[in-house]
Amino acid sequence: MNHRILGLTVRNFRTLTETKLPLGPLTVMVGPNAAGKSNVLHALEFLGDVARHGIEPALDERGGFDVLAFRGGPKPVARIAIGIEGIWSAYASAESPDRYELRVLQRRLPEPRERKRVLFRQEWFIQHPWEGPPTSVALMSDQLTVNSRLEGDRADDPIDIERMASGLHQHMPLPRNSPSAHSMGEISRHLEQIRVFDPDVRAAREPSPISDDGRHLENDASNLADFLKTLRDVRDKEKDGRRGIWEALLDDVRTVIPQIQDIHLVDVPGKAGYISVELEETSLRGRTRLQDASFGTVRLLCLLAIFHDPNPPLLTCIEEIDHGIHPHALELLAGRLREASRRAQFLVTTHSPAFVDELKPEEFVVCERGPDGASIIPALTTDEVRERIEASEGMPIGELWFANTLGGGL
Incomplete structure (x- = not known):
């Protein structure tokens, strides 16, 4: 069922x-800070x-x-x-x-x-x-x-x-x-x-112990290295035992961060049973430890990891999905998020018009705050959103929202 x-x-x-x-398979809420x-x-x-x-x-x-x-x-x-x-x-x-x-x-x-x-x-x-x-x-x-x-x-x-x-x-x-x-x-x-998935980038950078719990990424992504090992080790029986999930994850990382050529999971010297992440980058000798990677790189890796999770929880909430992510990477993220929503439900928030541009009207929810302090959610019905898109002669949703045509502005 x-x-x-x-x-x-x-x-x-x-x-x-x-x-x-x-709530549909994918629901994305937009609106000003403190809207609810x-x-x-x-x-x-x-x-x-x-x-x-x-x-x-x-x-x-x-x-x-x-x-x-x-x-x-x-x-x-x-x-x-x-x-x-x-x-x-x-x-x-x-x-x-x-x-x-x-x-x-x-x-x-x-x-x-x-x-x-x-x-x-x-x-x-x-x-x-x-x-x-x-x-x-x-x-x-x-x-x-x-x-x-x-x-x-x-x-x-x-x-x-x-x-x-x-x-x-x-x-x-x-x-x-x-x-x-x-x-x-x-x-x-x-x-x-x-x-409620809220990656702690500092915790995600650190090595993590290898355990059975690595089958699931923690809410703060503190076991990122262990979870990546789980994704790497999954083999597709229908594709001659290939690591299809891992290969797809690497392709996405290379698409949005072209400098990264490969991701290595290595044992931690002096800490038996621990594993860490190292990045192989174009034109650089050696490897970059995840501890030394940028905030956006680590957060992007966390998000892509949950979107490629073959056994996700039934509902995942993500706050400010665009935080720390380059706008050009948001198109790919939106696509992977929609694919992941075929396996489980996702409810996310964003402040990015570029991300909203990738949405369908039924995935888009405007949030506002009334003068009495109460939230107005949704501020528009899906039919009202469609009507305003048609009246604009098909302008992208993100542009309409940024222009305050759909509400949810300051």
Whole structure:
């Protein structure tokens, strides 16, 4: 099954007071600084942390409810809500998607403890594990309720659970073969894979230990050398054992950085089990250590590495994808990103008109910030974007955006 997220709904999470964002294979957000683009990524990252660690640890990691809740308006908000719709169960579709929503509410206790506040969780799973009507699982306060016609979901009475327990993170006391419980697990596994990729160039330059974890590039790219070794060692059975992924990666690097002729992965003297990256450059004797390479070279290598990942997470978020990258390299990056989006979803932000020029209207999202401090995302529908492109007689999207014809300007 092709699991994917079709849309994100956020209420009162930082500046996202009423955001409903469709998500395709590739979604690129543009707009001025502080428009709320990063908050969209962080809302998804928050759900991922709930799935991995639970609601309260995810809140504590970010400073608590008061830090995450929208701080505009005449009085503090008492509810944060994040919901997604997508395809996870057997009979879900784009027309009848599965849905998940998490609400975290903060309430004051009655007298004499009215100054003390307590958090409550409300959680809903609506799923399609069979051809009939959808099933639902609701976690309200300290009870779990199942609404389903399926025998395997049978739970005649509400089930007692902890007040802040999450169906994403904890095993729920449902029958072992419950179809709804299985669908809940599929959503959780999807959200656990969400990553916000933000390469730390200084960390990426350093040698890294060789380990089984090298199959996945860390969110900060601190294991870049180990991950490159993984890509180099993948052999294509249909092409006589050739290292097709590695050869394609090298071709891309040579295209955007012509001075680089080859990439070498070498053992680190005096550090058993560590590997480092060295670059072979035209007209230079010896090799250049990655520690001595430019910021843009290292970051470009990190990005190309994830675009060539044969087993990517189901959703990768990248902030400011153009940061440190020469404009002439952005066309290739956009192409590789679109190819990678055939295997997994990508949600990225950019400030580069040159990168936006490579996009399709359905991949492009304008973000703005209203006078009340709330984000407006999307500021235009896809149909409105198409209409303005047609009115301009086919000008590239990036040029229209830079001219503020599509909004999202200063």
